[in-house]
């Protein structure tokens with residue numbers, strides 16, 4: 001038979017349609033892969049509340065994203081008055097700086113685990129950091145978040161003190177998703193000093209583990225005042241707020257125990273309320289001072305108390321001499337350590353020696369009572 005280009009061409013037609021079919025199938029497969037990758041980076045998930053959901057990462061928080069702030073403002077309510085102030089910034093979870101790289105990685109991890117694991121659910125917290133304000137609660141929560149068996153909400157929910165009427169389902173919805181065996185946590189430092197809170201937490205679960213980071217009440221009061229003054233520079237002096245008769249020649253100074261900065265430090269009184277509902281063994285007192293000087297030692301106690309493996313240890317800490325605080329680092333690799341943001345570790349104003357002395361006298365009997373109640377001498381005298 002003679003060679004015919006037409007016939008040859010005709011012969012080619014069916015094989016070209018084969019190729020087209022194959023190309024079509026490959027295109028579909030490629031689209032599926034693109035879609036899967038798209039899902040893996042989190043775009044096709046249906047997470048409804050980015051501000052407080054599991055995927056709220058440190059960098060999202062510290063970047064001060066406008067949407068995040070607005071949502072939090074509306075969900076957490078207004079702050080208290082000047083002298084009974086709450087840390088707005090910390091309520092928003094203003095925590096770590098220099099965290100973008102790590103936060104991106106962990107965001108990716110979360111999205112991947114969400115994609116491959118449908119068994120994640122939102123649970124009520126099994127453990128709560130209930131106080132104290134300015135004790136070092138943010139540092140403790142961020143150290144705990146390194147632990148793979150812990151998932152914690154970054155911002156302060158203020159459920160049991162300010163948002164209780166919103167109900168437990170509202171609270172649960174704020175929590176990050178967890179896998180079986182993972183512990184859900186939150187921190188709201190004002191819980192420790194709010195009378196209604198112990199019974200409310202007990203009603204949620206009498207098995208809830210409670211952690212209190214305590215710090216020398218005098219330094220704590222000065223830290224509290226420093227925070228208020230950073231937002232309202234015109235407030236009266238520390239001394240005039242701490243004493244009822246601060247004017248010169250008005251006799252021995254009388255401590256004003258109604259000032260919240262002073263009142264929060266009367267730990268023994270606040271603890272009494274908790275012990276009406278919870279056995280002492282269900283509360284752990286972390287030393288705010290040791291959390292700075294020996295973070296891995298305090299973290300060992302906390303992990304034991306929570307019944308977790310001791311994963312967070314001295315390999316995770318780097319002491320930043322310039323800041324005067326331990327910062328978190330990855331045990332492997334040389335990545336830059338991550339320190340808390342500038343709202344932590346503010347420079348305190350100089351308070352006159354006699355003012356500090358008078359406050360020490362005021363706190364001494366309460367401190368001693370607190371040491372007795374907890375079986376632990378924190379050495380604040």
Ligand SMILES: Nc1ncnc2c1ncn2[C@@H]1O[C@H](COP(=O)(O)OS(=O)(=O)O)[C@@H](OP(=O)(O)O)[C@H]1O
Pocket residue numbers: 087090132133134135136137138139189223224226288291292325326327339340343344345346
């Ligand atoms: N690692 C590390 N880095 C920075 N700061 C640290 C750290 N560990 C403890 N602290 C101390 O934490 C104090 C703030 O306490 P809180 O986080 O409980 O404050 S808040 O109640 O949430 O506003 C904060 O108080 P000030 O120094 O007075 O600002 C710190 O002293």
